[in-house]
Amino acid sequence: MRPHTPRTRKSHGRWAAATGAALLTLAMAAPASSHGADRPDRSNGTRTDGTHADEIRANDTRSYEVAGPRTAAQRTAVAATGVSVDAVRKDSVVVTADAAQAGRLRAMGYRVTALPGTPDRGRAARPYDFPPADSKYHNYARAMAEIDADLAAYPSLMSKQVIGKSYEGRDIIAVKVTNGSATTDAAKPEVLFTHHQHAREHLTVEMALYLLKEFGSQYGKDARVTKMLDSRVVWIVPDVNPDGGEYDIATGTYRGWRKNRQPNAGSNSRGTDTNRNWDYKWGCCGGSSGSTGSETYRGSGPESAPEVKVVADFVRSRVVGGKQQIKAAIDFHTYSELVLWPFGWTYDDTAPGMTQDDRDAFAAVGKSMAASNGYTPEQSSDLYITDGSIDDWLWGNQKVFAYTFEMYPDASGAGGGFYPPASVIDREVARNREAVLQLLENADCMYRSIGKEQQYCS
Incomplete structure (x- = not known):
């Protein structure tokens, strides 16, 4: 488990605001760039070997450890250079950056x-597939085939x-997972699980496949699974960013x-960074980048990424009779072993759209889930500011109790960072079984976790 970052938002006050503003000003003084950055295209679009310009530039980025940032404000200033903050350690952060961004971080005094590049586990025999050592991972075609097999095996549960x-x-x-008819489903709380917003986070697709297999195989055998599928509607979106995922493995190796x-x-x-493109506090607070080359480019406008609009439209379609049927959600990412809850756009525990009771219910369920899987629970902004994220949108716009799970490995990255070996898949997806069941069990009344069921859910 990563060293826990002490929560300092209550002591930030004006000092933190001033410090953050000053650091942000310095960080944003130079234009941000990253793989696919805005720079002269010396290859005229395509090289003789068929490699496109943005593929060449993708090789310009790598992982760096940035020693020194210790507060959320400092980490936010690091992120404001256009890098992605990939992991938060006790006295440092791991980022994906190009050489120019790394230079700007050095100029900030860090x-x-x-760090080593993406792992070399051989080259797949065909394009758009995983390296031989990681062949247990599912590319898009294999994942869809696996899902279709589950649908055929459990037709009364899945559609x-x-x-x-x-x-x-x-x-x-x-994929809808429940036991019952359309009539009975209308009275059930709904829970949403989304996966693979970020292309290189392939373990999250395996999480989706595990959930489908577990729900199907354990219905009628495991009492808790059976009860939940009798009384809940589960929605699983296994791949929010299929294009990025396929591009990441298009050469048969990893591109990052x-x-x-x-x-x-x-x-x-x-x-576009899909998890900075949601239509709540989009681009508001220094938690994303307006540079097209940045790892955290927020897009030309909220929901400008078609994949984000597709999922947002689906969530909006679950408003029936003026009430959102989806009550709780988890968006799966890698890595750092964290359970995170909103808001990401502000350091404050409570803000417009988040009461103390809301926050306390988020924290109570989040901490309970984290106790079950060994992750660290905290508010998203305890790490650094983000804006336009799915969790902030789901809560701020739709009042869905939404969490982010950052899966294996921990922030040390010792288990492979974004590319853990296939040997850990079974262990790491099963590690979240209890947490998923806890969220399902709480979904009908999240305020029960703080003893206020009568006030909010009667």
């Missing part, structure tokens, strides 16, 4: 050390909807790609 298309035209699906594959007008760069 010690910046290059599939194509809820939209990715930029490159791949199906984005939602994060964003989607949407072109950006007037730029050689490609891709």
Whole structure:
């Protein structure tokens, strides 16, 4: 488990605000860039070997450890350079950055050390597949085939909807898991599990496949699973960013790609960070980048990424009779072993749209889930400020109790960072079984966790 970062928001006050503002000003003084960055295209778009310009530039980024940032305000200033903050350690952060961004971080007074690149586990025999040592991971085609097999095996429990298309035209699906008819389903609380917003976070697709298999195989055998599928509607969106995921493994090795594959007008760069593109506090607070080349580019406007709009439209479609049927959610990511809850856009525990009781219910359930899987529980902004994230949107716009799970490994990255070996898949997805069941059990009244069921849920 990563060293816990002490929560200092209550002591921030004006000092933290001033410090954060000063650091943000310094960090944002130079234009941010990253893989796919806005820079002259010396290859004229495509090289003779068929490699596109943004593929070449993707190789310009790498992981760095940045020693020195210890507070959320300092980490927010680091993120404001356009890097992605990949892990938060006790006295440092791990970022994905290009050489220019690394230079700017050094100019801010931090010690910046290059880390090893993506793991070399051989090259797949065919494109758009995982290296041989990681062949247990599912590419898009294999994942869809696995899901179709589950649908055929458990037709009374599962059904599939194509809820939209990715930029490159791949199906984005939602699998409904419940036991009952449309009439009985209407009275059940709904719970949403989303996966794979960031392309290189392939373990999250395996999490989705595990949940489907576990729900199907254990219904009628495990009392808790049976009760939950009798009394809840579960929605699983296994792949929010299929284009990015396929691009990450297109050469049969790993590219370290994060964003989607949407072109950006007037730029050689490609891709939007889907988890900065949601329509709540979008671009509000220094928690994303306006530079198309940044790892955290927020897009040209909220929901400008087609994949985000598809999932947001699906969530909005679950408003029935003026009431949102989805009551709770988990968005799965890697890595750092964290359970996070909103808000990400402010350091404050409570803010417009978040009462003390809301916050306390979030924290109570979050801490209980974290106790079951060994993750660290905290408010998202305890790490650094983010804006336009799915959890802030789900709560701030739809009043869904939404969490982010950052899966294995811990913040040390010793288990493989974004690319843990296939040998850990079974262990690490099963590690979240209890937490998922706890969220399902709490979904009908999250305020029960703080003893206020009568006040809020009667």
